[in-house]
Amino acid sequence: MCSMEQVKHLLGISGGKDSAALAIYMSKNYPTLDIEYYTCDTGKELKETYDLIKKLNSVLGKNIELYNSIDEENSPMDNPFDHFLALYGSYLPSPMARWCTKKMKLEPFENRVGDAPTISYVGIRGDENREGYVSKKENIQTIFPFRKNIWSEDVVKKVLANENIDKLKNYYESVVHEKSLLENLLEYVCRPISVQFTQKQKVNALLDADIKSFNKVVFEYLKTTDYPVGQLDSFSLIENTDNIGLQDVFDILESSGVGIPAYYKPIEYEVEIDGEIKKGTYSRSRSGCFFCFYQQKIEWVWLLEQHPDLYEKAVGYEKDGYAWAEETLEELRKPERVKAIKKEHYLRTLRQEKRSRTNSSWQDEILQAEGEGCASCFI
Numbered sequence: 001m002c003s004m005e006q007v008k009h010l011l012g013i014s015g016g017k018d019s020a021a022l023a024i025y026m027s028k029n030y031p032t033l034d035i036e037y038y039t040c041d042t043g044k045e046l047k048e049t050y051d052l053i054k055k056l057n058s059v060l061g062k063n064i065e066l067y068n069s070i071d072e073e074n075s076p077m078d079n080p081f082d083h084f085l086a087l088y089g090s091y092l093p094s095p096m097a098r099w100c101t102k103k104m105k106l107e108p109f110e111n112r113v114g115d116a117p118t119i120s121y122v123g124i125r126g127d128e129n130r131e132g133y134v135s136k137k138e139n140i141q142t143i144f145p146f147r148k149n150i151w152s153e154d155v156v157k158k159v160l161a162n163e164n165i166d167k168l169k170n171y172y173e174s175v176v177h178e179k180s181l182l183e184n185l186l187e188y189v190c191r192p193i194s195v196q197f198t199q200k201q202k203v204n205a206l207l208d209a210d211i212k213s214f215n216k217v218v219f220e221y222l223k224t225t226d227y228p229v230g231q232l233d234s235f236s237l238i239e240n241t242d243n244i245g246l247q248d249v250f251d252i253l254e255s256s257g258v259g260i261p262a263y264y265k266p267i268e269y270e271v272e273i274d275g276e277i278k279k280g281t282y283s284r285s286r287s288g289c290f291f292c293f294y295q296q297k298i299e300w301v302w303l304l305e306q307h308p309d310l311y312e313k314a315v316g317y318e319k320d321g322y323a324w325a326e327e328t329l330e331e332l333r334k335p336e337r338v339k340a341i342k343k344e345h346y347l348r349t350l351r352q353e354k355r356s357r358t359n360s361s362w363q364d365e366i367l368q369a370e371g372e373g374c375a376s377c378f379i
């Protein structure tokens with residue numbers, strides 16, 4: 001069995017709020033874990049992202065390592081994005097051809113890890129319904145400390161497989177000493193996964209009954225596998241019962257002094273609808289490259305009005321028939337399009353507020369926008 005030191009602990013900082021909050025949370029709650037914090041720079045992030053990483057450096061008391069995707073000294077380009085864009089013949093990345101994430105985020109991470117057993121901590125929150133990036137490399141295991149279920153889908157699937165029911169029963173009997181709790185848990189443990197009782201229902205039932213015993217059982221199971229967590233003598237995260245949501249993330253950032261990146265804060269805009277001036281708010285819902293193709297139209301308008309220089313640069317990439325979205329940025333910046341996008345955004349927000357009978361907050365907008373996109377860039 002490997003000792004604690006032989007398994008690497010890594011935490012990637014994308015520049016977004018959740019990974020920044022996770023880094024602060026881990027350094028505060030698990031100071032004995034020797035975590036290496038890293039970032040993969042595309043060269044095209046917003047200034048606020050670079051400011052956030054600088055502030056984090058001082059709060060963590062550790063230097064955030066930069067995992068390079070290119071050898072800048074030997075590249076004709078002075079930044080990773082332009083280097084790879086030239087290699088791809090000016091073919092802009094898109095949700096269908098996301099070479100940017102692969103080349104500038106995932107490959108530098110996996111190259112750096114090599115074959116070492118590695119635990120990667122990812123900041124998917126307890127109030128999100130998505131799975132973060134889980135490497136296909138067997139020596140890399142992903143852990144989600146912000147969720148009630150800290151384990152990745154592949155681990156849960158193996159642990160709860162019907163053929164493991166007897167093994168699981170034995171583990172539970174050895175870790176749970178309270179009779180009534182054990183009886184309750186064994187009811188779920190012994191019930192096979194089926195159409196009537198899915199894997200999701202089973203894991204939720206076991207976690208709702210007792211998070212710590214589930215974690216201890218998974219840890220016992222992992223010791224019989226090659227998973228990196230199973231190679232540790234002990235793993236402090238199995239005692240974790242936190243469930244961290246969006247507001248908690250903002251609280252962690254504010255109370256640490258790092259603060260919330262300015263681009264998340266709502267800014268007022270005006271739009272004329274049926275002869276009346278209406279006031280709405282817009283902001284950016286995520287970190288990442290300033291020209292990221294996952295932006296909503298209202299975010300492009302935000303970029304145009306709040307960072308016209310960056311919008312101009314994004315326009316400069318659109319040539320040879322390639323565009324960031326289904327309409328070109330030259331089209332999108334026409335006054336009639338800007339007005340139409342604001343109007344559509346204003347009315348959509350109003351409809352949502354009526355449906356929920358409360359004022360739609362800027363946090364709600366972030367929650368809605370988060371569903372789509374790249375977990376490596378925006379967490």
Ligand code: SF4
Pocket residue numbers: 042093098100101104287288289291292293294374377
């Ligand atoms: S932020 Fe968007 S454009 Fe930048 S690397 Fe990520 S997916 Fe690609």
